[in-house]
Amino acid sequence: MKSSAPPAPRDTRLIELWSLREDTTVETVADDPGTGLVSTRWDEIRLPMADPVVSRALERMTYGPVSLDNVLPGFSDTRSLPGDPRRAALRSTLEAVRHAVIRTLALADGTEQMSVVPIVREARFAPRSPAPDGVHRLSRFATLRVGSHDMVLESPLSSHRVLLHTAQAMWLVSCYVRPASVRETARLLDVPLDVVRTAVGYLEAAGMLVPAVRLTRTDPAGAEGPDSARAAAPGAGRDTVTGPGAGTAGGPWDPESHPHPLAFAEDRDPALEHWSPRELMLHNRSRPGLHDEPLGLAGGTAEAPKDAREHPDSDAVPLVLPVPDLDLVLARDPRLTTVLESRRSVRADGGLPLSLAQLGELLYRTARARPAAGRPYPSAGSVYPLELYVTVAGSGELPRGAYHYDPAAHTLFPLRTDPALVDALLEEAGANAGLSAEPPVLISMTARFRRLNVAFPGIAYSVLLKEVGALQQTLYLVSTAMGIGPCALAFGDTATSARAFGLDWRAESGVGEFVLAAVPTGAASAESGGAPTRRP
């Protein structure tokens, strides 16, 4: 195949450069000049630094990528004497600070091609050159995004991120969208085999490329062995299936279920099988421990931005909701344990509309803003990013339509929602609750994302979903206590609700849905009729 890769530089040999993460400092201990102190974002390490080669190497590495051969001639020469004490001292120092060491591949003229950056304390980078016929593929969890100066290749399964500095490096990575051998890739890119071996060794050690293992065919009759199986594999060129790098420990190959005799460990790992790359990355990056991205762990100290004025284009009059007498509620309510023990999701076809008094009481007891003490449900950093929209089917006191709840004024603001969108919201909610008709009331929770993104960078979305859960349970408990049938929903259509409530979905959109129906006294403790079709 003719390559259309970016033209390869004339001298494509790769050299290895070493540097320290920018957040790492190196100094000598004041009262002990033979000891150095390396401070990383995770720890402080005391090291013997009597040998000037060691201190010079670390100091140079704080300025940026450096060839250690320039500090200690012959450092990278694998043929040099293993017993060389200076080399051994430098190696053991690099090993001690390995979680702060960035490894870079560059051309002989200094052009940096790719860098592998450790992102956790436990990171360990030990690249090895793969065999020329070794087959690799990009991990299905690898993602490429735009960084500040480079393309960033990362994976939730990796202890490193890889910065791709040049078009050639990106082209190499793109060769591995499908399984390919080192030899094939070198031919495609028109660069020497050893260059690809070195680069692939880096990408494999960083967890971005995964090595193939070759499956062995299990044929009870023994008529066909691995070789004939290889020949029969559709699209399998010789390079992609042979050679020591392809491995043989992949287990049995059943051509019926698996058309290709190659396998990748991550595809067969039961712990990974059901993860989508997107969700695993969100999970990984929204908690500390497995990456180095900034997380808003300070607890929302930043001031939340002011929201735009509410409903600027409407002259509708807000509907003042009834306020319950909390003394009466206290006297009438079942005890907490009774409520908890009888709480159920109620999905009843033909559910009754809520009276205005019921809706007012429910919203007051679950979601109103209390002047001195937040709201009845908790909110991380007291940011309260959730907004409530109430859509009613309209057979009760409230006309059919969508309303926005104002938790401070305890009012419902009627929205000028297209009736077709009201139909769509209620129809979807009914279907998601397994009903054959519309639910009488749908509460849609939206989030004003800026409020949380400012207070909790990096963890805003996961915090938000936890808050939805807290509000959902508050709605469950209060409606159960009131004899109203509640049911949480797993999702709602983001585009429909954004149009219905007049929102720019990027700034505010649906994050939680909840349906309600008034049920005859006593019926809320058990499901009644309308067998649901979908109950996540």
Ligand SMILES: Cc1cc2nc3c(=O)[nH]c(=O)nc-3n(C[C@H](O)[C@H](O)[C@H](O)COP(=O)(O)O)c2cc1C
């Ligand atoms: C986050 C969440 C999402 C849910 N989504 C749905 C849904 O889409 N449709 C539905 O009928 N029930 C839904 N439910 C209700 C669950 O199916 C219900 O809680 C579960 O079956 C346990 O039954 P119980 O609530 O009666 O104890 C959801 C519950 C939660 C907490």
